[in-house]
Amino acid sequence: MVRGMSSVRELGRGERVLAGLWRLRLPLPWPGVPHCNAWAIAAGSGIVLVDTGMHQPGSMAQLERAMEQMHLRVEQVNLLACTHAHSDHWGQAATICDRAGCELWMHPNHEHATQSADNPELALARRIEVGRQSGVPEAALERYAERVRDMPSGIARAIEPNRALVDGVQIETDLGTWTAYETPGHAPSHVCLFEPERRLMISGDHLLGRISLYFDYGWTPDPVGEFLGSLDVVERLDARLCLSGHGKPFVDVPGHIEGNRKLVAERLEAVVRALGPDPRTAVEISPEVYDQPLTGAQARWMLVQTLSYLQHLERQGLVAKVSDNGVERWRAA
Numbered sequence: 001m002v003r004g005m006s007s008v009r010e011l012g013r014g015e016r017v018l019a020g021l022w023r024l025r026l027p028l029p030w031p032g033v034p035h036c037n038a039w040a041i042a043a044g045s046g047i048v049l050v051d052t053g054m055h056q057p058g059s060m061a062q063l064e065r066a067m068e069q070m071h072l073r074v075e076q077v078n079l080l081a082c083t084h085a086h087s088d089h090w091g092q093a094a095t096i097c098d099r100a101g102c103e104l105w106m107h108p109n110h111e112h113a114t115q116s117a118d119n120p121e122l123a124l125a126r127r128i129e130v131g132r133q134s135g136v137p138e139a140a141l142e143r144y145a146e147r148v149r150d151m152p153s154g155i156a157r158a159i160e161p162n163r164a165l166v167d168g169v170q171i172e173t174d175l176g177t178w179t180a181y182e183t184p185g186h187a188p189s190h191v192c193l194f195e196p197e198r199r200l201m202i203s204g205d206h207l208l209g210r211i212s213l214y215f216d217y218g219w220t221p222d223p224v225g226e227f228l229g230s231l232d233v234v235e236r237l238d239a240r241l242c243l244s245g246h247g248k249p250f251v252d253v254p255g256h257i258e259g260n261r262k263l264v265a266e267r268l269e270a271v272v273r274a275l276g277p278d279p280r281t282a283v284e285i286s287p288e289v290y291d292q293p294l295t296g297a298q299a300r301w302m303l304v305q306t307l308s309y310l311q312h313l314e315r316q317g318l319v320a321k322v323s324d325n326g327v328e329r330w331r332a333a
């Protein structure tokens, strides 16, 4: 996710949620998303840490600060699990694993993150190509490339998992056994962790307290469809308390699942409404879908979300794509 950087700095803060389960609230440099959560769970003489916070100047000190408030230390981490490979959930994984000498468990579909970390120029070229296909003018593409080329990645070092965190993998803690459920959509590498005794769910960015949608476009055939399927997966778990990647823990899990489905349906409808018999580019329809101009830090975000919806509608046979001179246009089918 690329957003503008903000100079406002919050401080890392620890908070006890249950006996043996702590929320570590860590600062982010993104406007509108001031922090993310990592979760520490007591496990024998150490802890299991879920997610890491983003790598940025002073970010390990923020994690240490949050942990110290809960009388925890990075060296106590005996296992690191990441809900997905976005920088705010995996960015400090290498540093933590080096310091604690622990394993990293994460879903194997992490190419969406590891590829850009290994080859940022290629990742940027891919993004530029998506923009060009969608009808973004050349001058705007150049300005975008200029702006993001030197932007920090938020990742200390691309680190691959020691173990694939796929469906059914279990993590033992003092609060019971957590099972991984694959929940792609927000990111191809996304998993949720569920503990059935207390019906606790660590939901990463799949379910957030404040409903907001993001799909990692371009890595799988239909992120929106995958996301809807993943909502069905977590609905069946019947969680009582949801510990999400951003914001406070929340209890109305069914309400949040329903809210997400409703918002996806609204966006899909808005995309269909913007399309008629004459083909239009994603650049042309995005401002109508989001009811705001396609400019500034939100532009790329709006564009790839619109493309994700178009891709979903195309698979359902509701819209058709027309390619002409490298530019893709869409019309109602």
Ligand SMILES: [Zn+2]
Pocket: 084, 086, 186, 187, 205
């Ligand atoms: Zn994410």
Ligand SMILES: [Zn+2]
Pocket: 036, 086, 088, 089, 205, 245, 246
């Ligand atoms: Zn996140």
